[in-house]
Amino acid sequence: MGAVKPPTPPKGYVLSEQHGIKEVLEVEAELLRSEGIDPQWPGFPEDEAGRPPRT
Amino acid sequence: MAAGEPERRSMDSESLRRAQRIVDLAWRDLPPNHRLLLQNVRADSWEVTDRPLGLRADELLQSAGQTQLTRSQRAALDRALGVWIDSLRVILIDAGHQELRGLNDQAYEAALVRVAWHEWAHALSIARSTSDDVAAGARLLELAPQGVRVGIRSAGYRRNEYTHELVAETYALLMARRRRGQTGQPAWLDAEIYTLVRRVCGWAQ
Numbered sequence: 001m002g003a004v005k006p007p008t009p010p011k012g013y014v015l016s017e018q019h020g021i022k023e024v025l026e027v028e029a030e031l032l033r034s035e036g037i038d039p040q041w042p043g044f045p046e047d048e049a050g051r052p053p054r055t
Numbered sequence: 056m057a058a059g060e061p062e063r064r065s066m067d068s069e070s071l072r073r074a075q076r077i078v079d080l081a082w083r084d085l086p087p088n089h090r091l092l093l094q095n096v097r098a099d100s101w102e103v104t105d106r107p108l109g110l111r112a113d114e115l116l117q118s119a120g121q122t123q124l125t126r127s128q129r130a131a132l133d134r135a136l137g138v139w140i141d142s143l144r145v146i147l148i149d150a151g152h153q154e155l156r157g158l159n160d161q162a163y164e165a166a167l168v169r170v171a172w173h174e175w176a177h178a179l180s181i182a183r184s185t186s187d188d189v190a191a192g193a194r195l196l197e198l199a200p201q202g203v204r205v206g207i208r209s210a211g212y213r214r215n216e217y218t219h220e221l222v223a224e225t226y227a228l229l230m231a232r233r234r235r236g237q238t239g240q241p242a243w244l245d246a247e248i249y250t251l252v253r254r255v256c257g258w259a260q
Contacts (some may be wrong), residue, residue, distance in 0.1 A: 009128050011216065012108060012135025013223070016209035020065050020134070021154040021166050027202030028169070028231055031243050041165035041231050044080040 063248070066105040066151045069210040073105040074150035077164055081171040084234065097144045098178035101171070105151030107133035117141055121204045139178040146174045176226030176256050180219040183255045192217030198245040199225070218251075225252050233260055236248045 014020060029039035078101065078210070082090070093099045104111050109132030113124045121142055124132065132138060136155070137148045148170055149155075155166055196204055196217045207220045225248055232241060238260035240249045252258050 001130065009112070009124055009132060010138050010140060010245070011212060012138030012176070013170060014130055014135050014210050015154060015206070018210070019206045019209045020159070022162075023164060023202075024169070024206060025165060027200070027206065028228060030202065031200060031228060032235065034243055035232075035237065035241060037232065037237055041161045042235055043161075043164065044084060046080065046083075 062095060063107070063151070063153075070119070071103070071105050071150060072245060074105075074148075074167055074198055077167050078103050078148060078171045081168040082175075084168075084230070085172075085175065086233075086260065087218040087258075088257050088259065089179075092179060092183075093175055096179065096182040098139065098146070098182065099177065100144060101148060101174075103148045103150050105149070106148050108131035108135045108138050108147050110141055111140065111147055112143075115140070115145065115147075119143060137174040139174050139181065141178075146171075146178065149175065165231075169231070172227040172230045173223040176221040176252075178218055179226075180222040180258050184218055184222065184251075188251060189215055189218045192221065194218075195221055195248060195251070200243050203228075221248065222252055222255050225249075226256050226258070229260070 015024065032039040073170065082101075085093075090099070109124060109129035112132055113129050116123050119142075120160070136152050137146065139146050148167070150167060155163055158166060193214050196207060199207075199221055202219070203224050207217060209222065210220075212220055226245065226246075229241075229252065232238070239244070249258075
């Protein structure tokens with residue numbers, strides 16, 4: 001009896017070398033800017049206490 | 056680890072706790088009906104780790120008595136920033152992924168939140184998309200904004216994964232708008248994709 005082949009696992013959220021996370025965020029920024037929205041990450045209002053001091 | 060790859064360093068405990076808090080805040084930022092949908096399909100558990108996801112997923116599968124990953128499957132999953140493991144009903148997020156290193160604090164937060172939003176929507180898409188939706192993936196991808204289309208295509212997904220990736224990416228973009236106070240259908244989003252995301256993710260904003 002042959003070995004049972006494992007089910008195909010999920011691929012997960014992967015990015016290519018040509019289109020990494022910086023490119024993903026840039027695409028998001030361009031789409032937001034196209035609507036006149038400031039693309040800067042606003043953070044979460046309730047996060048002030050947890051935010052480490054910027055160095 | 057493949058030959059030639061640099062050894063991966065662990066995150067310090069404070070940075071990992073910070074990443075876990077960011078994802079907790081991203082969850083709380085979801086519209087309440089989206090959280091309810093995720094709870095109803097049992098996709099409301101997650102783990103933020105600083106370990107490669109193939110390795111971590113394999114450990115969890117083994118603990119649950121499920122079929123473990125092959126070496127090549129594990130290596131492939133190690134490349135992922137996040138993953139929804141349907142058989143375990145858990146989302147894993149790699150907060151120490153190479154892609155995230157070197158980002159400034161603001162970009163790191165934005166990227167980590169985006170991964171979380173992507174994975175929650177991905178889980179909803181797996182649970183709620185129809186077979187017709189999945190079959191339409193290649194056609195729908197043609198309707199997506201160019202940058203989104205390029206990102207999904209270049210990552211090497213199979214055609215039957217296009218719909219789920221498109222829903223996940225679109226949802227993350229809509230949440231990014233919502234975080235900045237904007238709702239409704241954006242001009243850059245095709246109506247058919249918007250309708251799909253509304254139906255699959257319960258998007259009503």
